[in-house]
Amino acid sequence: MSRLDEFATRCIRGGNPADPQYGAVLPPIYQTTTFRHAAVGQEQEYSYSRVDNPTVRALEDRLGQLEAAEPALCFATGMAATVTLCLAVLKTGDRVVCSDVVYGGTFRLLREVLDQYDVQSVFVDTADPQALSAALQEPTRLVILESPANPTLKLTDIGACARLARQHGALVVVDNTFLTPVLQRPLDLGADVTLYSTTKYIDGHNATVGGALCTRDPELRERLRYLRTALGTIQTPHNAWLTLQGLKTLSLRLATHGANALLLAQALARNPQVLRVHYPGLDSFAQRDLARRQQLNGGGIVSLVVAGGLQQAAAVLRHLRLITPAENLGAIESLATHPATMTHKCVPEAVRKQLGVVDGLIRISVGLESPDEIVADLEQALLVAAREVHHV
Numbered sequence: 001m002s003r004l005d006e007f008a009t010r011c012i013r014g015g016n017p018a019d020p021q022y023g024a025v026l027p028p029i030y031q032t033t034t035f036r037h038a039a040v041g042q043e044q045e046y047s048y049s050r051v052d053n054p055t056v057r058a059l060e061d062r063l064g065q066l067e068a069a070e071p072a073l074c075f076a077t078g079m080a081a082t083v084t085l086c087l088a089v090l091k092t093g094d095r096v097v098c099s100d101v102v103y104g105g106t107f108r109l110l111r112e113v114l115d116q117y118d119v120q121s122v123f124v125d126t127a128d129p130q131a132l133s134a135a136l137q138e139p140t141r142l143v144i145l146e147s148p149a150n151p152t153l154k155l156t157d158i159g160a161c162a163r164l165a166r167q168h169g170a171l172v173v174v175d176n177t178f179l180t181p182v183l184q185r186p187l188d189l190g191a192d193v194t195l196y197s198t199t200k201y202i203d204g205h206n207a208t209v210g211g212a213l214c215t216r217d218p219e220l221r222e223r224l225r226y227l228r229t230a231l232g233t234i235q236t237p238h239n240a241w242l243t244l245q246g247l248k249t250l251s252l253r254l255a256t257h258g259a260n261a262l263l264l265a266q267a268l269a270r271n272p273q274v275l276r277v278h279y280p281g282l283d284s285f286a287q288r289d290l291a292r293r294q295q296l297n298g299g300g301i302v303s304l305v306v307a308g309g310l311q312q313a314a315a316v317l318r319h320l321r322l323i324t325p326a327e328n329l330g331a332i333e334s335l336a337t338h339p340a341t342m343t344h345k346c347v348p349e350a351v352r353k354q355l356g357v358v359d360g361l362i363r364i365s366v367g368l369e370s371p372d373e374i375v376a377d378l379e380q381a382l383l384v385a386a387r388e389v390h391h392v
């Protein structure tokens, strides 16, 4: 885990502005809509909190330092970051190529919303660079990659795909929500932009919803900031302050999330009630070599498939005692999600099944409780659920 330690100082102190007035160790929350103008026509650093805010900027500086990039831009939610990015770089008639397994909200935005503005999106298996290469034969403005993908954890070779996209003049964004810059550095691998739902690991405490975009291109950052002002998608100062506190323990948390997730995945791989386990840290994972090369550990998310479909998956969630059945991930509390009826219900059933988001799939966000208790809880729920389903 020593490489994770490299990030500890930046997670705690990166961009942390000294409080000039009282020397407070934590930055103040600038809970204000507006800032006094020194004189008419004289530009100040801050004018109005829809445009910029010092507390939000403190979070942006720290995230930017973690990525060795320009200061990040923070948004009200992850989806606010995604829509701001899309409206900043796309226009009517443009084409988007997106990983086929993605967060359901990204699929919905492209397929059901941007479609109406004549932005065409195609979804391809970016785990296969040949498939991406074929999709890029038609002019493409934006490539959206998600690795590991939500919820099957399929990986995309970010470096290979970024090179291909670049040859075709497309901009590459990587949704790095599952790993954060601590475990995976898409900008080093050639991506133009990284996208985060800070709601997940970056806050890490189930306290806020938020989003962020990071880039090393100052002109692109300015364009994104302009759109954020136009759309009004900025994060609130209070959420930015809470996220700054959560972020301090990011590298510590991700080390333990990864260790606990590996223990759970190993236990599930031995469990007779489990048909399949998806976890990039398992030796049996199909893309294990790519996982080793591209990310520092397997991450904190484990997906499993039970044979009895919706009925059995629902029974597992119902019988959990410690793990909470809920729709988030990346926080210190372990959560269990049923993607087919929750996060991915907006994806048509036929498409879902083809991508492996089957009715028996359960996604576990492995928290920081005692790993023995997490494993024991899921094992007892799997056993009770199996008995229940087989007796009906």
Ligand SMILES: *Cc1c(COP(=O)(O)O)cnc(C)c1O
Residues within 6 Å of the ligand: 077, 078, 079, 080, 103, 105, 146, 150, 175, 177, 178, 196, 197, 198, 199, 200, 209, 210, 211
């Ligand atoms: C949750 C999530 C999002 C959307 O973020 P919100 O903060 O819920 O708007 C985007 N991408 C991934 C991978 C996510 O898990």
